[in-house]
Amino acid sequence: MAIAILGVISLGGLLFVTEEFNAANHSYSDFLLNEGTAATYGPRGAAGMWTAVNWLNRALDQDPKSERFTEFSTRFSTEMTGARSRLTQIPGLVPSRKAAIDELLAGFDALVTVGGDLLKAHAAGDKIQFDAISSRLEQLTVDLSAKSGANNAAMSELIKNGTQRLTDEVSSTIQIALIGMLIGIAVAIVLALTIAQKGITAPMARLRERMASLAAGDARVAIDGLDRKDEIGQMAEAVEVFRHNALERTRL
Numbered sequence: 001m002a003i004a005i006l007g008v009i010s011l012g013g014l015l016f017v018t019e020e021f022n023a024a025n026h027s028y029s030d031f032l033l034n035e036g037t038a039a040t041y042g043p044r045g046a047a048g049m050w051t052a053v054n055w056l057n058r059a060l061d062q063d064p065k066s067e068r069f070t071e072f073s074t075r076f077s078t079e080m081t082g083a084r085s086r087l088t089q090i091p092g093l094v095p096s097r098k099a100a101i102d103e104l105l106a107g108f109d110a111l112v113t114v115g116g117d118l119l120k121a122h123a124a125g126d127k128i129q130f131d132a133i134s135s136r137l138e139q140l141t142v143d144l145s146a147k148s149g150a151n152n153a154a155m156s157e158l159i160k161n162g163t164q165r166l167t168d169e170v171s172s173t174i175q176i177a178l179i180g181m182l183i184g185i186a187v188a189i190v191l192a193l194t195i196a197q198k199g200i201t202a203p204m205a206r207l208r209e210r211m212a213s214l215a216a217g218d219a220r221v222a223i224d225g226l227d228r229k230d231e232i233g234q235m236a237e238a239v240e241v242f243r244h245n246a247l248e249r250t251r252l
Contacts, residue, residue, distance in 0.1 A: 016177055016180065034093040034094060035093070035094055035155070035158050035159055035162050036159065037093055038089070038090045038093040038094045038097070038155060039152075039155040039156065039158070039159055041086040041087060041089055041090050041093075042086075042087070042090065042148065042151050042152045042155050043152055044083075044086045045083045045084070045086040045087040045104070045108075045148070046083075046144075046145075046148035046149075046152070047083075048079050048080070048082050048083025048086065049079075049080065049083045049108065049111065049144060049148070051079045051083075052075075052076050052077075052078075052079035052080040052083060052111075052115075053076075053111075053115075053141060055072050055073075055075040055076040055079060056072075056073075056076040056115045056118070056119070056137075058072045059072035059073045059075075059076060059119060059122075060118065060119070060122050064122055064123035064125075069123075073119050076115055076119075077112070077115075077116075080108060080111065080112050080115070083108065084105060084108045084109075087101055087104055087105055087108065088101075088105065094155075094158065096158075097151065097154065097155070100147070100150070100151050100154065101151070103147060104144070104147050104148065104151060107140065107143060107144045107147060108144070110140055111137070111140050111141070111144065114133060114136050114137050114140055115137065117129075117133050118130065118133045118134065118137060121133055200232065203224060203228075203232050204232065206224045207223070207224070207232070207235055207236060207239060210223055210224070210239060210243075211239055223236050223239050223240045223243055224236065
């Protein structure tokens with residue numbers, strides 16, 4: 001009985017640990033899929049923005065009527081579109097970053113507008129307008145650089161905190177499982193001792209006392225344990241034989 005209880009407790013503990021580790025594995029997979037992936041989009045979006053600004057500057061160095069001016073202007077627009085696309089994916093993965101990303105996207109859109117106006121001023125040869133827009137471009141890039149850096153730092157902190165949270169969850173799972181199994185084993189031991197006391201030790205003590213009373217000539221009291229089908233029952237039957245013989249001798 002005790003062995004069966006220990007087996008059930010061990011099996012239950014194993015199933016619990018397996019289930020908890022599966023849950024931790026799913027959490028880790030979701031963490032990698034969401035926070036881990038989102039953490040790469042921020043730097044890639046910022047890198048795309050700076051690449052776009054580089055193409056913009058190269059376009060402004062070209063003759064507005066040249067093919068290279070058209071090519072570099074197109075690349076500026078293409079890079080900004082790609083950079084913006086990367087940023088738009090972050091809120092879907094990490095909703096807590098939506099406000100910060102919306103602010104960055106607004107800055108990206110402003111950069112596209114200012115860049116386009118700058119290219120038009122350059123193509124028109126309007127130096128006054130060009131200089132005014134250049135100042136706006138410079139301020140935009142400074143602001144976007146700071147906001148991108150803050151977003152990347154926030155994502156790094158999310159990764160750090162998420163990793164620690166998962167580590168704590170796994171440690172907690174192990175501790176709970178071990179404590180639960182130890183408690184279960186302790187309960188099983190107590191049950192085993194109780195069963196041994198009530199089912200073996202106590203009946204054996206009564207048989208020993210009955211054998212002593214038989215040896216002293218007292219054959220009146222019945223023998224306990226005759227209804228048992230185990231070794232104690234067999235011993236009780238043997239003692240009953242002695243009692244029966246004692247009664248026969250008394251009768252004769």
